[in-house]
Amino acid sequence: MSKGAPVGHTWRWIAGALVVLAGAALVGLTFGPAGPPWYRVLLDLVDSLPGISVHAGIAPQQHDLIWQIRMPRVVLAALVGGALSMSGAAYQGVFRNPLVDPYLLGVAAGAGLGATLVYAARHGATSSWSVDPVVVAAFVGGLVAVALTYAAGTAFGIVRRSETLVLAGVAVVSFLTAIQTYVLQKNSQILRPVYSWILGQLVSATWGDVRLVLPYVTAAAVVLLLHGRLLDVLRVGDEEAASLGASVRRVRLTVVIAATVATAAVVSVSGLIGFVGIMVPHIVRLLAGGSYRRVLPLSLIGGAAFLILCDLAGRMVIRPAELPIGVVTAFLGAPFFLFVLHARTRRT
Amino acid sequence: MTRIPKAAFLIGALALAASACGSDDSSSSTTPAATGAATTAAPGGTSPGTTTGDAGTYPITVDAANGAVTLDAQPQRIVSLSPTATEMLFAIGAGDQVVAVDDQSNYPEEALAKSTTLSGYTPSAEAVSGYQPDLVVVADVTDGLDTQLATLDIPLWSGPAASDFGDVYTQIEQLGALTGHVAEAAALVGQMQADIEAATGGVVEREVPLTYYHELDNTLFSVTSNTFIGGVYGLFDLQNIADAVEGDTDYPQLSSEFIVSQNPDLIFLADADYGESAATVAARPGWSGLNAVTTGSIVPISADISSRWGPRVVDYVEDVGAAVAAYDAQVPAG
Amino acid sequence: MTALLEAREVTVRYGNRVAADSISLTVEPGEWTCLIGPNGAGKSSLLRAVTGLVSFEGTSLLGGVPTMSLSARARATRVAFVPQSPEMPSDMSGAEYVLLGRTPYIAYFGLDSERDRAVVAEVFDRLDLHDMTRRSVGALSGGERQRLVIARALAQQAPLIVLDEPTSALDIGHQAQALELVDRLRHEEGLGVLSAMHDLTLAGMYADRLVLLRDGRVVAEGPPADVLHADVLADHYGVAVDVRTHDDGTITVHPKRPPGARIRRSG
Numbered sequence: 022m023s024k025g026a027p028v029g030h031t032w033r034w035i036a037g038a039l040v041v042l043a044g045a046a047l048v049g050l051t052f053g054p055a056g057p058p059w060y061r062v063l064l065d066l067v068d069s070l071p072g073i074s075v076h077a078g079i080a081p082q083q084h085d086l087i088w089q090i091r092m093p094r095v096v097l098a099a100l101v102g103g104a105l106s107m108s109g110a111a112y113q114g115v116f117r118n119p120l121v122d123p124y125l126l127g128v129a130a131g132a133g134l135g136a137t138l139v140y141a142a143r144h145g146a147t148s149s150w151s152v153d154p155v156v157v158a159a160f161v162g163g164l165v166a167v168a169l170t171y172a173a174g175t176a177f178g179i180v181r182r183s184e185t186l187v188l189a190g191v192a193v194v195s196f197l198t199a200i201q202t203y204v205l206q207k208n209s210q211i212l213r214p215v216y217s218w219i220l221g222q223l224v225s226a227t228w229g230d231v232r233l234v235l236p237y238v239t240a241a242a243v244v245l246l247l248h249g250r251l252l253d254v255l256r257v258g259d260e261e262a263a264s265l266g267a268s269v270r271r272v273r274l275t276v277v278i279a280a281t282v283a284t285a286a287v288v289s290v291s292g293l294i295g296f297v298g299i300m301v302p303h304i305v306r307l308l309a310g311g312s313y314r315r316v317l318p319l320s321l322i323g324g325a326a327f328l329i330l331c332d333l334a335g336r337m338v339i340r341p342a343e344l345p346i347g348v349v350t351a352f353l354g355a356p357f358f359l360f361v362l363h364a365r366t367r368r369t
Numbered sequence: 370m371t372r373i374p375k376a377a378f379l380i381g382a383l384a385l386a387a388s389a390c391g392s393d394d395s396s397s398s399t400t401p402a403a404t405g406a407a408t409t410a411a412p413g414g415t416s417p418g419t420t421t422g423d424a425g426t427y428p429i430t431v432d433a434a435n436g437a438v439t440l441d442a443q444p445q446r447i448v449s450l451s452p453t454a455t456e457m458l459f460a461i462g463a464g465d466q467v468v469a470v471d472d473q474s475n476y477p478e479e480a481l482a483k484s485t486t487l488s489g490y491t492p493s494a495e496a497v498s499g500y501q502p503d504l505v506v507v508a509d510v511t512d513g514l515d516t517q518l519a520t521l522d523i524p525l526w527s528g529p530a531a532s533d534f535g536d537v538y539t540q541i542e543q544l545g546a547l548t549g550h551v552a553e554a555a556a557l558v559g560q561m562q563a564d565i566e567a568a569t570g571g572v573v574e575r576e577v578p579l580t581y582y583h584e585l586d587n588t589l590f591s592v593t594s595n596t597f598i599g600g601v602y603g604l605f606d607l608q609n610i611a612d613a614v615e616g617d618t619d620y621p622q623l624s625s626e627f628i629v630s631q632n633p634d635l636i637f638l639a640d641a642d643y644g645e646s647a648a649t650v651a652a653r654p655g656w657s658g659l660n661a662v663t664t665g666s667i668v669p670i671s672a673d674i675s676s677r678w679g680p681r682v683v684d685y686v687e688d689v690g691a692a693v694a695a696y697d698a699q700v701p702a703g
Numbered sequence: 704m705t706a707l708l709e710a711r712e713v714t715v716r717y718g719n720r721v722a723a724d725s726i727s728l729t730v731e732p733g734e735w736t737c738l739i740g741p742n743g744a745g746k747s748s749l750l751r752a753v754t755g756l757v758s759f760e761g762t763s764l765l766g767g768v769p770t771m772s773l774s775a776r777a778r779a780t781r782v783a784f785v786p787q788s789p790e791m792p793s794d795m796s797g798a799e800y801v802l803l804g805r806t807p808y809i810a811y812f813g814l815d816s817e818r819d820r821a822v823v824a825e826v827f828d829r830l831d832l833h834d835m836t837r838r839s840v841g842a843l844s845g846g847e848r849q850r851l852v853i854a855r856a857l858a859q860q861a862p863l864i865v866l867d868e869p870t871s872a873l874d875i876g877h878q879a880q881a882l883e884l885v886d887r888l889r890h891e892e893g894l895g896v897l898s899a900m901h902d903l904t905l906a907g908m909y910a911d912r913l914v915l916l917r918d919g920r921v922v923a924e925g926p927p928a929d930v931l932h933a934d935v936l937a938d939h940y941g942v943a944v945d946v947r948t949h950d951d952g953t954i955t956v957h958p959k960r961p962p963g964a965r966i967r968r969s970g
Contacts, residue, residue: 055499082498082521089520090495153512209590209620217491224493225513247812253799254806258790260756265859266779266807311794341496342472342486 031315034308038322042099045326049095049333050087054340057083089228097226097234098332098346099325101287102297104238106324108280109298110305110316111245114252115273116187119306122298123284126190126277130197131166132159132288137201137215141208155218156233156289163285167277169193221292221347223332230290241283242321248276249314256311294328294347296354301327303361431543435510435527443549444504444524448497450489451508454528455480456679457541458506460557463548469500476673476681494518504547531597531678534565541680557680564683568690569604575702579693580608581635582628582661587645589623596620597678601686605693607635629655634700635692636661639676641669664699668692705767706731707863707895708753708782713761715748715919722748724919725761730863735889735896737910739903739930741940745919746899747787750867753897754784765863779807783856787868791848793841800840800851801826804858826857830884846877853884864889866898870905878902882909903956907931915939927954 050066051059057079065077065087077084108123116125124130135158143154174189205212254267263269284298301324302316309315328346331353335344430439447467449455455474458467464479471489474480487496489508494517497505505518506526518525526547528540538558545554581602583592591611592598596619599609610631614621636659638645647667651657661667674685708730715723723745730736738746752759755770755778763770765781773781783804791800804826805819827833830850835843843851849869856864866885870878886909889896900906906913907927915923915930917939923930931954933946943959 054493054496056495085520085522086495086498090517155512206622207616207618209618209622213490222491222512224491225511225517227513227516229516230513250809250814251811253795254803256790256792256795257803261784261786261790262806263756263775264754264779264782264784264786265803266774266776268775268811306794311792312799336493336496339486341493341499342488343491343493343496345491 031318034315035318035322038319038326042322042326042329045329046095046099049098049329050091052333052337053086053091054336056086056091062087093228093231094223094226094332095329096231097291098223098328100231100234100238101223101291101294102301102328102331103321103325104234104241104283104287105294105297106301106320106327107242107245107317108284110302110313110320111248111252111276111280112298113302114255114313114316115276117256117258119303120299121187122295123280124293124295124298125187126170126281127166127193127197128163128281128284128288129293130194130201131162131164131169132285133162133215133219133293134166134197134201134204135159135162136218137204137211138162140211140215140218141204152233159289160285163288164281166193166197167281167285171274171277217345218292219347220345221294221350222343223291223346224336224343226290234286234290237286238283241279241286244279245276245283246317246321248272248279249312249317252276252313252317256313292347294350296350296357297324297328297331300350300354300357303357427549429546431526431546433526433543434529435515435525438524438526438543438547440504440524440547442503444502444547446500446502447504447506447548448487448500448502449474449506450487450492450497451506451528452476452489452673453508453677453679454506454526454540454544456677456681457528457544458548460680461541461545461548461550461553463544463550466548468502494521494523498523506544533597533600534682536597537678537682538562540678561680561683565604565686568683568687571690571694572605573697573702575606578606578608579634579696580610580631581637582610582623582631582633583637584640584645585620586640586643589625589628590620591623593619593621598675601682601689604686605689607689607693625653625655629659632660634660634664634666634696636667637670637675637689637692638667639670639672642672645669660700664696666692666696706764707766708897709762709764709767710749710753711762713749713752713759713763715745715752715757715759717748721919723752723759723916726916726919726921728914728921728924730895730897732862732895733889733893734912735886735898735910736912736914737906738897738899738914738916739901739906740916740922742901743918744916746916747867748919749916750784750865750897750899754778754782754865756784776807779859779861781861782863782865783859783861785852785856785864785866785869787871789848789852791840791851793839795840796837797832797835797840797843797851798823798827798837801854801858804855807859822860823858826854829888830854830857845872846874846880849873849877849881850884853881857888862893863895863897866896868899868901870900870902878905885909903931903936904954907954907956931956 051062056062061077061079064075065079065084067073068075068077105123109121112121112123112125113119136155139155139158170186170190170193173193174186177189205215251267251272254265255262255269255272259269302320305316305319305323309319331349332346335346335349338344427443428439428441430437445466447458447463448469449458449467450471452471452474455467455470456476458464459477459480467480467483469485469487470480470483471487472484473489474484490511492507492511492514494514497518498521502523504524504526506528507514508527509529510525510527515525526543528543531537531540541554541558545551583598583602585591593611594600594603594609602609610628610633611621611623613631614623614627636650638650646669647665650667651662656662668688670685670688674681706729710729711727712725713723713727714721714725726745726749728736738749740746748757751757753763753770755773765773765778770778801823802815802819805815805822808819809815827836830853832850832854835847835851840848840851864885869881869885873881882905885896888894898910910927912925913927913930914921915935922939923935928948931946933944936944936946936956943961944956945959947955949955
């Protein structure tokens with residue numbers, strides 16, 4: 022019967038995904054618009070392993086380039102890609118819709134508004150805070166937006182059904198976007214930085230950003246991965262899941278909170294990178310099936326690899342100029358959706 | 370690198386100090402030359418000599434908008450990510466020391482030869498480092514760029530958008546100090562001040578000042594007199610119709626009705642590069658009767674010139690002066 | 704013996720509308736009670752109320768314990784619900800689907816255990832579903848899916864099974880198959896069955912007791928022979944029916960065509 026088989030397969034998939042991630046990280050560290058030739062980079066990486074000493078032949082500044090500029094960027098790309106993909110998969114599990122992205126309940130709109138308000142308030146002056154206020158405002162904004170969605174849903178008594186929470190999300194997104202548009206209108210000189218922020222960027226990644234984001238993403242990942250089985254139960258719908266003994270509301274709330282925290286955290290440092298949260302889980306499902314016990318961990322790992330490679334493309338394709346990472350993912354998103362459409366039409 | 374006689378440096382420092390004090394508005398930051406002189410203290414006065422020009426004194430520290438910037442030697446590989454700074458660098462004779470400029474730096478011609486696809490808005494520290502710069506100049510310090518360049522030991526100078534002429538002169542002087550063109554910088558500043566003096570000298574006093582409308586785009590975004598551009602018009606005692614708008618933004622969006630009711634005497638089109646002209650403005654419904662239209666006082670302004678705060682600000686001032694003079698010729702004061 | 708289900712004066716409201724009004728009924732172990740009545744009579748609402756899926760006024764006890772005082776998991780070990788149109792995720796395997804029935808026995812963060820998998824294997828045995836173990840649910844026929852849902856309900860090991868229109872989507876062959884299966888199980892296991900059906904003949908064939916609902920109220924109840932009367936049915940369904948009792952005791956109900964209707968005869 023299904024004794025050990027699915028579980029065994031799952032570990033094989035995860036191992037495979039980890040190999041892909043390691044490969045992507047290696048490639049991401051090795052290549053860039055400037056810096057030492059690839060073999061020297063590899064030598065330097067090998068040199069850094071404990072107990073091994075190799076002569077990499079690169080200047081200290083080049084070494085710093087790899088370790089202080091490229092590496093945090095790769096690590097941040099992994100965290101952002103993994104968080105967005107895993108959160109996207111989690112939202113898809115809660116709302117039983119494979120085309121849902123982690124911005125559904127308003128994280129993007131709230132974060133965007135928070136960032137816009139900060140840009141508008143400081144009039145170009147550099148801040149003296151230890152943490153960039155844009156980051157704080159975006160994070161808080163994202164969380165507040167989802168809280169608003171839940172509040173609106175509860176006030177109108179529609180939290181009973183997952184699907185109808187989406188409507189509350191639509192309302193909140195519209196409202197917050199309207200406010201943001203108004204603020205931009207009144208402060209048109211900030212249009213450019215806000216637009217840049219919205220497109221998403223990893224170009225300015227520092228170890229500080231990584232440290233900021235890591236605890237939230239890790240905590241959320243632990244919570245979400247533990248909910249794999251419960252999300253599978255939810256696949257038969259709220260009512261049936263309840264009849265099977267699942268605490269639908271608790272699962273939904275916990276999963277939404279965890280996914281939202283992870284998304285808000287990465288959005289606050291990297292802006293709004295789109296499509297990742299839909300594409301990666303979808304691809305994972307095509308390869309490994311729809312069970313969330315697999316989709317969640319594989320989305321986390323696969324999403325990390327995916328965004329590392331997108332970021333690499335973003336900085337290499339038109340070097341030395343940077344292609345905003347949101348543009349790269351959008352470029353990939355268009356053919357992706359066409360492919361999904363094609364696959365669906367073929368099936369029916 | 371030869372060290373010019375300390376005395377010559379002192380002369381340069383005094384000249385800079387004099388020009389800084391002589392500018393219209395008060396400088397917002399300390400004079401860099403004074404800082405420089407303090408760090409290379411010249412004991413006692415010595416006979417003044419002529420400045421030999423090129424090689425400045427190093428190490429030098431200037432107090433820029435992004436903090437203290439220190440250079441140990443004359444920079445030979447400057448990367449400029451600010452079109453305004455590019456214009457300043459070439460104007461003070463540091464053009465040969467520039468190896469790369471951003472995609473928006475298009476003036477002067479010599480700068481175009483060094484154009485790259487680097488972006489001034491989202492620069493990548495890694496990409497910039499590929500040019501092995503010993504100085505990077507930007508307008509605003511974008512998120513994290515300063516820490517990243519600091520990691521790579523690359524000095525960064527920031528010269529944000531000027532709020533008044535004092536800022537413009539300060540930035541030119543700072544760049545002069547950093548690049549070892551102190552005298553040229555001082556000369557440029559002096560020339561600019563003289564030219565502006567000349568352009569504004571002939572302003573005719575009016576009982577009722579002339580009004581103007583500065584158009585940023587065809588959706589009628591304008592600027593208030595709080596902005597740098599607004600300050601330029603202020604030199605000619607012109608009143609900005611956008612000042613009457615409520616709200617606290619410096620870039621308000623006006624309405625057609627408002628502009629028509631205000632009936633500006635002069636209209637300046639910063640969107641001339643985007644299809645607007647005297648003809649298109651006159652054709653707008655209800656605008657044909659405006660003073661500016663009937664007297665032909667609609668002035669196209671190059672977007673580059675009006676959005677930068679470099680040496681070509683003088684051209685801008687002169688253009689405004691010419692427009693005012695033309696208006697005066699048609700409609701005498703009094 | 705404690706009744707598996709005891710409902711007293713259960714009222715279900717949706718906003719201003721009263722869907723079920725003061726309904727009382729019991730289901731004992733081994734008993735099959737079937738709700739019948741016109742559309743909108745409140746059958747589904749009552750089923751959901753006693754299963755704890757909607758809120759209600761009144762009292763409902765599962766094995767002597769008030770339904771609403773039980774946690775979702777405890778409830779699920781006492782009553783298994785088979786909905787009219789179950790949601791069947793197409794890429795789940797048969798085994799994974801039936802394993803869902805073990806949800807009430809697995810801790811919140813837990814995973815299925817040996818015991819759970821053994822129960823599922825046993826259910827597959829009893830229902831002879833082995834070929835569905837690995838196949839995905841999406842590839843199964845309607846009849847196979849129905850058996851799978853019943854298998855899932857069995858995996859819950861609850862003494863009471865609630866079926867909402869279990870045969871509405873099945874052809875006559877599969878209808879018979881599904882109902883025979885449930886009947887066999889209730890006799891073998893002593894399960895209690897509460898169902899809602901609109902096919903009166905089938906209801907009469909399998910249920911021990913019928914409860915006729917109309918506009919949310921009980922208007923008749925008792926063994927099929929007592930409830931399936933032409934005048935009673937005509938009154939509540941609004942159509943003339945013909946009720947026949949066959950030699951073996953089976954009662955069949957079919958609508959009578961109005962007088963003057965053109966009747967086609969073959970040949």
